[in-house]
Amino acid sequence: MYETHYHRASSIQDAVKLRQAAGEGKYLSGGMTLIPTMKQRLAAPSDLVDVRQVPEMKGISVSGRTVRIGAATTHFDVASSSELAALCPAISGLASHIGDPHVRHMGTIGGSIANNDPAADYPSAMLALDATIITDRREIAAGDFFTGLFETALEDGELVTAVTFEAPAKAGYQKFANPASRYAMTGVFVVRRDNGDVRVAVTGAGSNGVFRHEGIEAALSAQWSPDALANVTVDPSDLLSDIHADATYRANLVKVMAKRAVAAARAD
Amino acid sequence: MAKITMTVNGRQVSGQCDDRTLLVHFIRENLGLTGTHVGCDTSQCGTCVVHMDGKSVKSCSTLAAQAAGSDITTIEGLAANGELHPVQAAFKANHGLQCGFCTPGMVMTAVDMIRRHGGQLDEATVRAELEGNICRCTGYHNIVKSILAAAAEMGGARVAAE
Numbered sequence: 419m420y421e422t423h424y425h426r427a428s429s430i431q432d433a434v435k436l437r438q439a440a441g442e443g444k445y446l447s448g449g450m451t452l453i454p455t456m457k458q459r460l461a462a463p464s465d466l467v468d469v470r471q472v473p474e475m476k477g478i479s480v481s482g483r484t485v486r487i488g489a490a491t492t493h494f495d496v497a498s499s500s501e502l503a504a505l506c507p508a509i510s511g512l513a514s515h516i517g518d519p520h521v522r523h524m525g526t527i528g529g530s531i532a533n534n535d536p537a538a539d540y541p542s543a544m545l546a547l548d549a550t551i552i553t554d555r556r557e558i559a560a561g562d563f564f565t566g567l568f569e570t571a572l573e574d575g576e577l578v579t580a581v582t583f584e585a586p587a588k589a590g591y592q593k594f595a596n597p598a599s600r601y602a603m604t605g606v607f608v609v610r611r612d613n614g615d616v617r618v619a620v621t622g623a624g625s626n627g628v629f630r631h632e633g634i635e636a637a638l639s640a641q642w643s644p645d646a647l648a649n650v651t652v653d654p655s656d657l658l659s660d661i662h663a664d665a666t667y668r669a670n671l672v673k674v675m676a677k678r679a680v681a682a683a684r685a686d
Numbered sequence: 687m688a689k690i691t692m693t694v695n696g697r698q699v700s701g702q703c704d705d706r707t708l709l710v711h712f713i714r715e716n717l718g719l720t721g722t723h724v725g726c727d728t729s730q731c732g733t734c735v736v737h738m739d740g741k742s743v744k745s746c747s748t749l750a751a752q753a754a755g756s757d758i759t760t761i762e763g764l765a766a767n768g769e770l771h772p773v774q775a776a777f778k779a780n781h782g783l784q785c786g787f788c789t790p791g792m793v794m795t796a797v798d799m800i801r802r803h804g805g806q807l808d809e810a811t812v813r814a815e816l817e818g819n820i821c822r823c824t825g826y827h828n829i830v831k832s833i834l835a836a837a838a839e840m841g842g843a844r845v846a847a848e
């Protein structure tokens with residue numbers, strides 16, 4: 419690892435100020451992506467601004483059906499919140515299958531979405547839940563936030579402080595985990611609202627990162643059941659091919675994971 | 687260079703290290719506690735697992751600076767008064783190790799797992815919870831057996847105490 423300067427932020431304001439003062443600085447949250455990347459010398463931030471212990475960025479709050487999750491909330495805390503499990507068990511289940519217990523004890527939702535790894539789990543949940551990403555300076559709809567592979571709408575120095583969403587009537591998430599890394603080789607998050615609106619987001623498969631699948635959304639709006647997907651086709655031309663799976667295989671996985679996600683959502 | 691202070695195995699310790707120093711190197715090199723191992727460069731093997739404020743973490747993927755002010759337990763901190771911790775004793779009794787390289791991480795992981803699940807652990811849960819720990823020798827069978835044996839004993843002990 420190259421040399422760096424560590425700073426611990428005590429508040430959102432403090433974090434943004436420390437980051438502004440730093441040359442090529444980066445925020446550090448759980449470090450479960452950033453530290454391994456720095457160890458490999460693939461990142462060399464001059465300064466690290468640690469936001470893991472900023473009180474306003476931690477914890478889950480629920481008011482009615484509105485859920486707010488602080489950016490520095492760990493995957494473990496999301497997975498073990500009983501309030502969240504009662505309102506949106508799909509997101510609890512998603513968090514409980516990220517990496518391994520040690521990664522879940524450190525890794526955070528804010529770090530995961532700011533990183534926008536094309537195989538990460540949370541981006542699909544944010545997009546399907548139509549979540550709002552709150553930063554130190556504005557609110558960004560999930561649909562505008564994830565802009566490409568490891569790319570987001572965040573400006574230089576912009577800090578994600580929380581995410582919020584309305585808990586839907588039904589939601590389900592299923593991933594086909596890479597057998598070695600446990601990242602999603604394909605993961606599908608499905609959401610159905612009380613008014614019948616359906617949103618479906620796919621991670622792990624798109625060559626441009628997380629995306630919504632309109633064909634699956636239309637089929638599920640017409641009929642909320644796994645069988646509704648029998649005649650839907652998934653076009654492999656914009657999907658990833660790598661040593662783990664080619665695009666055609668992933669296209670099939672999108673459909674299979676979508677069916678399973680609907681089945682899981684109906685069972686909850 | 688910065689001076690870092692934390693509590694390790696119940697003792698307050700401090701040391702000088704670079705801001706980039708990993709927690710595992712601080713523990714091994716500054717404190718001389720070499721029970722915590724480094725087995726990979728990819729944050730996947732779990733030989734480096736310690737507890738930070740009561741939760742298992744990979745000390746190879748955490749900076750010492752991040753851990754400043756926290757309460758750390760390493761494998762050296764488990765045995766009390768010369769008696770093996772029940773998880774250590776169960777690994778010994780069930781032949782839960784061969785070369786022993788992964789063992790400190792396995793034991794620290796097991797202690798954390800049992801704390802969270804109590805006596806409710808079953809084999810499938812133990813295997814799923816071992817996702818972040820790799821063993822090249824045992825084939826895991828006796829590790830799972832050791833953890834289940836320890837969980838049964840500790841779960842029983844806790845019920846008796848309450």
Ligand SMILES: Cc1cc2nc3c(=O)[nH]c(=O)nc-3n(C[C@H](O)[C@H](O)[C@H](O)COP(=O)(O)OP(=O)(O)OC[C@H]3O[C@@H](n4cnc5c(N)ncnc54)[C@H](O)[C@@H]3O)c2cc1C
Pocket residue numbers: 444445446447448449450451452453454469489490515516517518521524525526527528529530532533535537538539540572576577578579599600601602728729730
């Ligand atoms: C062994 C292993 C297995 C894993 N498996 C999975 C998996 O199955 N699924 C999955 O989705 N992920 C997986 N991960 C990644 C894990 O979920 C990370 O925790 C997550 O991607 C990053 O979150 P973090 O809090 O650790 O962020 P960090 O590593 O601290 O930061 C990541 C990036 O986000 C930036 N950042 C962090 N916080 C903020 C913020 N609040 N505002 C703006 N920018 C910020 C940082 O500057 C950095 O660029 C795995 C990681 C490991 C090591």
Ligand code: FES
Pocket residue numbers: 723724725726727728729730731732733734735744745746747
């Ligand atoms: S040394 Fe920490 S996970 Fe391998």
Ligand code: FES
Pocket residue numbers: 782783784785786787788789820821822823824
């Ligand atoms: S006992 Fe040798 S690596 Fe596990």
